[in-house]
Each structure stands twice: as structure tokens, then as C-alpha cells.
Amino acid sequence: MTRTITAEQQAFVEAVKDFVRRECGTRERRLELTGGGTRTHSDELYRKMAGLGWLGVAIPEELGGAGGGMVDACLFLEETAYGMAPIGGHGPARITAGVYQRFGTPAQRESVLKRFCEGSVLAISMSEPGAGSDVGALTCRAERTADGWRVNGQKTWCSNAHFADSILLIARTDSSGDKHQGLTMFHVPAGTAGLDIRQIDTMGGREVNDLFFTDLELPADAVVGEVDHAWRQLMGGLNTERLILAAMMLGTARRAFDDTLAYIKQREQFGQPIGSFQALAHRIADLATELECCTLLVYSVAAQVDSDPARLLPRQASMAKLKVTETAKRIALEGMQMMGGYGYATEYEMERHVRATVVSTIYGGTSEIQREIIAKTYGL
Known part of the structure; x- marks a missing residue:
């Protein structure tokens, strides 16, 4: 996917990918970290990421973070979601940390944000x-x-x-x-x-x-x-909240797409890979195009936030949340359809992608609410 990032940010992405691949790159390891899949969050894994300074990538250095921006945060969220890292506490914690960062007292910021960077869940x-x-x-x-x-x-x-x-x-x-x-x-x-x-x-x-x-x-x-x-404080944090949710679902959408593509390339019916049939090949082409649009939108809005953190971007942030979550849901459902019964089976990850993406169009402001916000920015 297309992302215009610096060499340093690309190195960060590669480091996150490598870590996730080593620490939780197999289904068996993820189940081990989550009590057989009964939990969404592994404190063990989360604390390791904290030790690398990644949780506070967008928190000021004086508060224990790395001093990065929204693009850096989106890169981390996207790659950990793609790798299915069981750190379910991070997205909501990052949203909450943003509130303390903007509106907390010096004592609250010192206490809460430093603990967040060290692995505290909010x-x-x-x-x-x-x-x-x-x-x-x-x-x-x-x-x-x-x-x-x-x-x-x-x-x-x-x-x-x-x-x-x-x-x-x-x-x-x-x-x-x-x-x-x-x-x-x-x-x-x-x-x-x-x-x-x-x-x-x-x-x-x-x-x-x-x-x-x-x-x-x-x-x-x-x-x-x-x-x-x-x-008023909640409205001031909507850029961050919606971008965080969009970046997470962008990673999940990419993973669902790649899992689908790998399956239809190796699964054979009627003597040939099912991906060679036009009905599936054209679906993949459409989904890949939508996914590219989502990537460009997320990182365009993130860059706008970094250029002026105080600026409110209700239209752009809502567009990102709406477009990415709806696309992620479509990719996961299409993936399940293309995989047939295997897409529904728990031995494959597609059914999990479906569960994760369907609810993403509800939490953090439903798709209907995002459309209302976007429409109002046009005076409707």
C-alpha cells in the first residue's frame, strides 16, 4: 500500500513487523498469549512493546514518550493490527491518553501519560x-x-x-x-x-x-x-479518536485481504486455482483499489493533524473512519465468501476478521453518525 513516509518511519515499520512476527506471528502463539483466545490483551506482550518505547510514540518526550506525531501512531496501530498482535487495550488507551495530553493538569499528565508509556491500560x-x-x-x-x-x-x-x-x-x-x-x-x-x-x-x-x-x-x-x-473537550479529540480507529482497521483490512489472496491462489477447484476465475479475480481487483484509497486517506489526514495539531478536521476524520471501517467490513465478508466454509471455520482467521470489522462500523461513532457529521460540514 502507498504511504509517503520518511526513511526513519519505514525503519520503525520494519522493526514493528519483525517484532510482531517473532513474538506473536503464529496462531498457536497468539492463543498462548490470550488464554486460548479468551482475552484480547496480553500484558506480557504489551510491556515488551512499552520497553521498546513504542506505546508512547506520539507522546511528548518530557512525558516519557518518543515525541512523534499522528503519522507515527498510525503506522504502529496499522502494523500491530495487521500482525494481529493481542494488544486490545492499546487503541482505547491511546484515545484516552490523548484527552489527558490535551486537557489534563500537569500532575495528571505527568502521572497518567508516563504510566501509559510504560504499559498502563486506560x-x-x-x-x-x-x-x-x-x-x-x-x-x-x-x-x-x-x-x-x-x-x-x-x-x-x-x-x-x-x-x-x-x-x-x-x-x-x-x-x-x-x-x-x-x-x-x-x-x-x-x-x-x-x-x-x-x-x-x-x-x-x-x-x-x-x-x-x-x-x-x-x-x-x-x-x-x-x-x-x-x-467541547470531546469534540477537540475527535481527530485523534477517529484516526486511531481508522488506522487499526486499515491494518485488519490489509490482513483480511492478504489472507484471502493467499487462499484463492492455492485453493483449487475444477482443476485450477479459484483465484483464476474472473468472478473472484475481479473482486480482488475492486478490494485492492478500495484498500489503496483507504491508505491514502488515513495518512493524508494524519499528516494534516501533524501539520497543525490544534486544527479540527471533522469532515476528514469522519471520512477516514467511515471509509476504512466500511471497507474493512466489506473485505472481510468478501473474504469469507471466497473462502467458503473455511472462511467460517475457527481454524482460519477470517471469521475473526469478520467479527472485528463488523463492530468497527459501530463503536467510536457509527457509520450513520459519521455520514451525518460529513453532511453537516457541507451545510446540510
């Missing part, structure tokens, strides 16, 4: 049973107390909360105005009294959780950013 909790795409409808409430804040309510679909070191909570602190006002972010350390985490079983295994807050007490300095202005 989670962010927005969705509620009655507030998914409509984040402004959330009702989990934080009320002021003499010493800080008291939180009560329920959250859901919180990725990785069951093994995260801390959770970035978005709660309602004022109901008197517009629903997008009166929201505040809070730093909630793991194990805080009053927090009950219950895992949700899904097609992808146990990745997400329900969170129940019952009189959970937080100190005044747990606020991240400004009280009542979490919505």
Missing part, C-alpha cells in the same frame, strides 16, 4: 443504556460534595475497564442548560470504592463492560479539564 467511559450515539443524553451524575464529587449512575460498553488502571469518566454535573453543556470528565483509578464492573459477553469475546457507580467519592482534583465543558 479506558474511557461515555455510553449509557439510554445514551449511545446521542452522548448529550447521558444521565450518570456527579454531584459536588464538601471534599470533591460523588458519582451515581450506570455506564455501558466500556472497553477494557476490567483490566484498565484507570477510567476516564464523562458524567453530568449540570442539567440546567443545553444537553451538551454540563458534562465533566473525571479521572477514576481502578479499584475505587463504589465502582462495580461487570463484563458483557459479545461476539468478540469479553472486551466491554457495564459500569455501576454507587456513591463513588472522588477528590476535587479528579476533574480532567474544565467543569461542565466535557462536550
Whole structure:
């Protein structure tokens, strides 16, 4: 795929590829690292990557990172996803780290970001049973107390909360105005009294959780950013969140494509490789073209972010998330179809690619929401 990157960045890509190939390059090794596939995250592997300085590739050097930019982060996310590295905690943690980097106090940035670079997993909790795409409808409430804040309510679909070191909570602190006002972010350390985490079983295994807050007490300095202005802070981080998700799915899409291509080249029916039949060859041509478009889009937007990190790119970031996740889903489903029954069998990875790509069009803002955002940037 076409990526305009420096020689140093290409060397970084090769180093990541080599590491992933050695450490988790076989299905057997990945199963070993994940308890037979029951977990999405291997702390052992993650800590090794932290030791190489890769987790903080886009975190400032003074906070323990490598001082790189969004292009560097996308390269790491894409290559680890392509290699199917079991580091399911990284994407959400990288999104959450970005919030602390932009809006945290000096003490929060010093503590949280340094621990992130060292292998700490972070989670962010927005969705509620009655507030998914409509984040402004959330009702989990934080009320002021003499010493800080008291939180009560329920959250859901919180990725990785069951093994995260801390959770970035978005709660309602004022109901008197517009629903997008009166929201505040809070730093909630793991194990805080009053927090009950219950895992949700899904097609992808146990990745997400329900969170129940019952009189959970937080100190005044747990606020991240400004009280009542979490919505504005969330909007300021959308470039990062959507690009992270797009880069991850770009890697998965590439892997699904390559797995499909390898299969149809060696699988024979009617005396010849099935890839030689025009019906499949033309599908591959279309998918390869779409994949090339996705690569160009992701790295174009990443480069724009690096050229002006403060600039909001709602149209471009939403386009990247929409285009890549929908293309990844199409590639995986087409791959399953071309592989026939083997695509559905768990001894092959295609069924996992399908599960991973289908849900990618839902989390981080559904495809429908991305289309709404893009349309609004055109005055519609």
C-alpha cells in the first residue's frame, strides 16, 4: 500500500513487523498469549512493546514518550493490527491518553501519560443504556460534595475497564442548560470504592463492560479539564479518536485481504486455482483499489493533524473512519465468501476478521453518525 513516509518511519515499520512476527506471528502463539483466545490483551506482550518505547510514540518526550506525531501512531496501530498482535487495550488507551495530553493538569499528565508509556491500560467511559450515539443524553451524575464529587449512575460498553488502571469518566454535573453543556470528565483509578464492573459477553469475546457507580467519592482534583465543558473537550479529540480507529482497521483490512489472496491462489477447484476465475479475480481487483484509497486517506489526514495539531478536521476524520471501517467490513465478508466454509471455520482467521470489522462500523461513532457529521460540514 502507498504511504509517503520518511526513511526513519519505514525503519520503525520494519522493526514493528519483525517484532510482531517473532513474538506473536503464529496462531498457536497468539492463543498462548490470550488464554486460548479468551482475552484480547496480553500484558506480557504489551510491556515488551512499552520497553521498546513504542506505546508512547506520539507522546511528548518530557512525558516519557518518543515525541512523534499522528503519522507515527498510525503506522504502529496499522502494523500491530495487521500482525494481529493481542494488544486490545492499546487503541482505547491511546484515545484516552490523548484527552489527558490535551486537557489534563500537569500532575495528571505527568502521572497518567508516563504510566501509559510504560504499559498502563486506560479506558474511557461515555455510553449509557439510554445514551449511545446521542452522548448529550447521558444521565450518570456527579454531584459536588464538601471534599470533591460523588458519582451515581450506570455506564455501558466500556472497553477494557476490567483490566484498565484507570477510567476516564464523562458524567453530568449540570442539567440546567443545553444537553451538551454540563458534562465533566473525571479521572477514576481502578479499584475505587463504589465502582462495580461487570463484563458483557459479545461476539468478540469479553472486551466491554457495564459500569455501576454507587456513591463513588472522588477528590476535587479528579476533574480532567474544565467543569461542565466535557462536550467541547470531546469534540477537540475527535481527530485523534477517529484516526486511531481508522488506522487499526486499515491494518485488519490489509490482513483480511492478504489472507484471502493467499487462499484463492492455492485453493483449487475444477482443476485450477479459484483465484483464476474472473468472478473472484475481479473482486480482488475492486478490494485492492478500495484498500489503496483507504491508505491514502488515513495518512493524508494524519499528516494534516501533524501539520497543525490544534486544527479540527471533522469532515476528514469522519471520512477516514467511515471509509476504512466500511471497507474493512466489506473485505472481510468478501473474504469469507471466497473462502467458503473455511472462511467460517475457527481454524482460519477470517471469521475473526469478520467479527472485528463488523463492530468497527459501530463503536467510536457509527457509520450513520459519521455520514451525518460529513453532511453537516457541507451545510446540510
